[in-house]
Amino acid sequence: MSTAVLNDPAEKRSATTAGGPAPIHRKRRDPMAVGMAIFGVLVFCFLFLPILVIFIYSFNTGRLLAAWEGFGFDAYINAAGNQVIRGSVMTSLQAALGTAVLSTILGTLGGLALARARKKAKWAAILTGLLALTLVTPEIVDAISILPWFVSLGTDFGITPINNGMVRLVVAHTVMSIAVVTFIVRARMQGTDMALEEAAADLYATPWNRFWQITLPIAAPGILAGALMSFTLSLDNTIVSSFVQVPGNTPWPVYIFSSLRVSLRPEIAAVSTIMLLLTLVALAVVALVLRRMGESSTDIAKTIAGT
Amino acid sequence: MSKFSRKDVGAAALSFPSWAYLVFFFIIPVGLVLWYSFGYKPDLFTAHSNSILSFDRYIEALDPTFLSTFINTLQIAGLGTLICLLIGIPFAYWMAVKVPVKWRGLLVALVLVPFWTNFLVRTLGWQIMLAPEGFVSDALQNLGVIGGPIEILYTRAAVQLGVVYNYLPLMILPLFVSLDRAGASLREASRDLGGNRWRTMFHITLPLAAPGIISGCLLVFIPLMGDYITASVLGGAQGNMVGQLVANQFNSAQNWALGSAMAVMLMVFILLTVAIVGAIYLIIRAILRFNRRVLIEEPAS
Numbered sequence: 001m002s003t004a005v006l007n008d009p010a011e012k013r014s015a016t017t018a019g020g021p022a023p024i025h026r027k028r029r030d031p032m033a034v035g036m037a038i039f040g041v042l043v044f045c046f047l048f049l050p051i052l053v054i055f056i057y058s059f060n061t062g063r064l065l066a067a068w069e070g071f072g073f074d075a076y077i078n079a080a081g082n083q084v085i086r087g088s089v090m091t092s093l094q095a096a097l098g099t100a101v102l103s104t105i106l107g108t109l110g111g112l113a114l115a116r117a118r119k120k121a122k123w124a125a126i127l128t129g130l131l132a133l134t135l136v137t138p139e140i141v142d143a144i145s146i147l148p149w150f151v152s153l154g155t156d157f158g159i160t161p162i163n164n165g166m167v168r169l170v171v172a173h174t175v176m177s178i179a180v181v182t183f184i185v186r187a188r189m190q191g192t193d194m195a196l197e198e199a200a201a202d203l204y205a206t207p208w209n210r211f212w213q214i215t216l217p218i219a220a221p222g223i224l225a226g227a228l229m230s231f232t233l234s235l236d237n238t239i240v241s242s243f244v245q246v247p248g249n250t251p252w253p254v255y256i257f258s259s260l261r262v263s264l265r266p267e268i269a270a271v272s273t274i275m276l277l278l279t280l281v282a283l284a285v286v287a288l289v290l291r292r293m294g295e296s297s298t299d300i301a302k303t304i305a306g307t
Numbered sequence: 308m309s310k311f312s313r314k315d316v317g318a319a320a321l322s323f324p325s326w327a328y329l330v331f332f333f334i335i336p337v338g339l340v341l342w343y344s345f346g347y348k349p350d351l352f353t354a355h356s357n358s359i360l361s362f363d364r365y366i367e368a369l370d371p372t373f374l375s376t377f378i379n380t381l382q383i384a385g386l387g388t389l390i391c392l393l394i395g396i397p398f399a400y401w402m403a404v405k406v407p408v409k410w411r412g413l414l415v416a417l418v419l420v421p422f423w424t425n426f427l428v429r430t431l432g433w434q435i436m437l438a439p440e441g442f443v444s445d446a447l448q449n450l451g452v453i454g455g456p457i458e459i460l461y462t463r464a465a466v467q468l469g470v471v472y473n474y475l476p477l478m479i480l481p482l483f484v485s486l487d488r489a490g491a492s493l494r495e496a497s498r499d500l501g502g503n504r505w506r507t508m509f510h511i512t513l514p515l516a517a518p519g520i521i522s523g524c525l526l527v528f529i530p531l532m533g534d535y536i537t538a539s540v541l542g543g544a545q546g547n548m549v550g551q552l553v554a555n556q557f558n559s560a561q562n563w564a565l566g567s568a569m570a571v572m573l574m575v576f577i578l579l580t581v582a583i584v585g586a587i588y589l590i591i592r593a594i595l596r597f598n599r600r601v602l603i604e605e606p607a608s
Contacts, residue, residue: 032504036401043398047421047475050432057435066435068442106325113322118315127322130329136525136577137337138533140550141570144557145336148343175332178325236426238536239550243557256427260540264431272428279423287416 051276058269065264075266076274085255085267089275091166092235092252098170099177099234104227106174107181108219111226114182115189131179139176143243146172150244165249172244173234180233181226188222221290228286232279337574344567355563364568373552373569380549383463383538384531387470391478391527392520394471399482399519400512404494415483422476430540433469434460437541461543469541470531477530478523485519486512514595521588529577549573 058076062069079085110127117124134142150172154163161167196218200210216223238253245254252275256268344364346357402414421429436443439456447453459465493515497507513520535550553573556566 033405036397036405040398040401040406043394043475044417046472047418050429050436050472051421051424053432053435054428065431066438066441106328110322110325113318113320113325116315116318116321118318121315121319123319123322127325130333131325134329134333136529136581137333138530138550138573138577140533140535140553141337141340141574142333144553144566144570145340146332147557148563149332149336149339171332174328178328182325232423238427239533239554243554253425253427256425256431257536268428268431272425276420276424276428280420283416283419283423 054269055273055276058266058273060266060269062266063263065266065269075270078265079267079270082267085271088250088252088255089271091169091249094166095169095173095241095251096231096234098166099173100227100231102170103174103177103181103230104223106178107226107230108185108223110178110182111185111222112189112215112219114186116194131182134175134179139237139239142172142176143240146175146240147243163246165246168244168246169234169241169249169251172240173237174230176237176240177230177233180229181223184226184229185219185222188219224286224289228282231282235275235279340567340570343563344571346564346567348562348564354561364564365572367565368568368572373549376547376552377549379547380532383466383470383548384528386467387474387531388478388524388528390467390471391475392524394475395478395482395523396516396520399479399486402479403483403486411487415480418476418479418483421472422480426473427536427540429473430469430537433465433472434540437465437468460541463542466538466542469537470534473534473537474527474531477526481519481523481526482516483519485516485522488515517588517592521584525581525584528580532573532577 057065057068059071059073060068061072061074110131114124114128150162150168153159162171197210197214200214205213236253237251238257241251242254242257245251250258252271256264259265259268342357343355345360345362346355347359347361347363348354349356349358402411402418406414435441437457437460438444439458439460444453444457447457448455459468493511494507497511502510533550535548535554538548539551549569550573553566553569556562556569560566
């Protein structure tokens with residue numbers, strides 16, 4: 001009892017002076033930190049709860065997603081055997097791949113250009129503004145503006161490829177992800193100085209070699225993150241896809257959205273679970289590649305988040 | 308001098324594909340929508356005509372239905388942004404400051420997982436949970452917390468919950484990045500100089516996190532204003548959003564002029580919001596800088 005009383009002021013003092021270099025003094029965690037940790041864990045629970053629910057309900061053997069009947073793999077088997085579901089997932093994956101390729105090419109060129117622009121170059125300022133404008137444009141505005149344009153391009157101007165559902169999806173999705181890739185690549189290139197490229201030029205490297213051996217390796221983490229980002233943005237897109245899609249090329253989110261009005265079946269949860277797992281594997285691979293390139297974990301997360 | 312300009316021309320040329328693409332697939336279509344908004348719907352079977360130009364569609368769009376939906380959307384978006392911010396600030400602070408460095412990457416990755424899960428599917432997860440016959444409802448009834456089945460699905464509260472959930476990662480990430488950049492050394496210096504927890508918070512951490520707060524709020528608010536997916540999954544008939552009205556004009560009503568006018572107004576509203584938020588940020592920053600200046604007093608003679 002008496003020792004406790006004696007110890008108390010000393011401990012209090014050490015708690016208030018903590019923050020210095022010696023972490024040993026922090027043995028007693030202050031209530032604020034504990035409270036924040038609890039809050040943090042609660043937020044994580046909130047963030048993961050619906051995903052967990054979808055994961056669990058993917059094993060529902062009932063006919064309706066929300067009405068639990070029993071545990072089984074029926075939904076996975078049914079989904080694999082369902083032609084429409086398989087087709088829409090394939091459509092989504094192809095469109096996402098196409099979008100990733102197209103917007104990564106455009107975004108990488110644009111990002112490199114912006115990173116090299118003179119500080120007061122007018123074209124760079126306008127391009128940045130234009131890209132920012134695509135970012136703040138609500139999806140529904142993109143959707144309603146591009147559909148009539150596609151229709152008139154395809155019929156009035158006779159550019160028939162635009163009538164193809166896949167082309168439409170890729171073109172429309174790229175409009176929305178080009179800015180993300182451009183800004184990620186620009187951020188990446190602005191962090192590095194141009195001395196390496198200049199050195200290569202001084203050593204008589206051709207512009208082509210300079211690009212492949214110096215610029216591209218430096219930009220690679222940003223390009224990779226941008227590609228991943230545009231892939232997922234395309235995979236996730238519902239509103240624009242539902243406008244521009246052509247029957248026979250219905251992407252997966254549009255399929256879900258339309259079955260919302262009819263009936264939601266556990267197959268949707270099963271396919272979503274598989275797609276989430278695939279996305280996580282892809283993320284892990286990208287994180288691993290970035291780590292090989294010598295990035296720190298926080299940097300990797302930031303790069304992937306596109307911030 | 309000429310070397311510099313040649314370099315700049317090279318950079319400009321590199322950006323040509325982006326330019327061409329954006330002009331062709333963004334500027335022209337959006338310009339067309341602006342053009343359509345001055346037209347009209349000639350008859351039941353024609354979607355659009357621009358033979359007579361007028362501002363009538365804007366007046367037509369401002370009818371009570373549109374206005375009430377717009378205000379509804381604005382309230383949901385505004386409140387959603389505020390709740391996201393209130394959850395996001397302490398959470399991002401915890402991640403960026405309190406959590407040991409080696410865990411940070413993992414936690415950011417975990418925040419990203421919902422972000423990488425399909426938007427619709429996440430919302431469906433909530434639909435299952437909030438259903439009156441769902442397991443949450445059953446559990447709460449068995450525990451005696453509530454008398455009857457929960458009645459939250461297809462209400463405004465459900466929509467609000469859904470949007471907060473769906474957009475929270477977009478708030479957390481920029482907040483985390485800005486708080487992480489703000490740096491431990493400045494906070495430590497403040498503490499060493501006698502600043503207590505709150506002083507450090509309000510004089511060091513929050514001002515440094517301001518860019519993150521601004522971009523987080525915009526990242527949540529802007530897409531939220533146009534989103535109608537969350538609302539139609541969780542709100543049913545109650546969850547009417549502006550985006551839905553615009554979509555209806557193009558999908559079912561086939562009145563392109565009216566839909567375009569609504570879309571233009573939505574777009575103008577969002578651009579105004581961005582401009583106002585940007586201006587407020589610049590003003591606050593200027594005031595803070597002015598107040599924060601250290602004045603070295605002249606020695607008394």
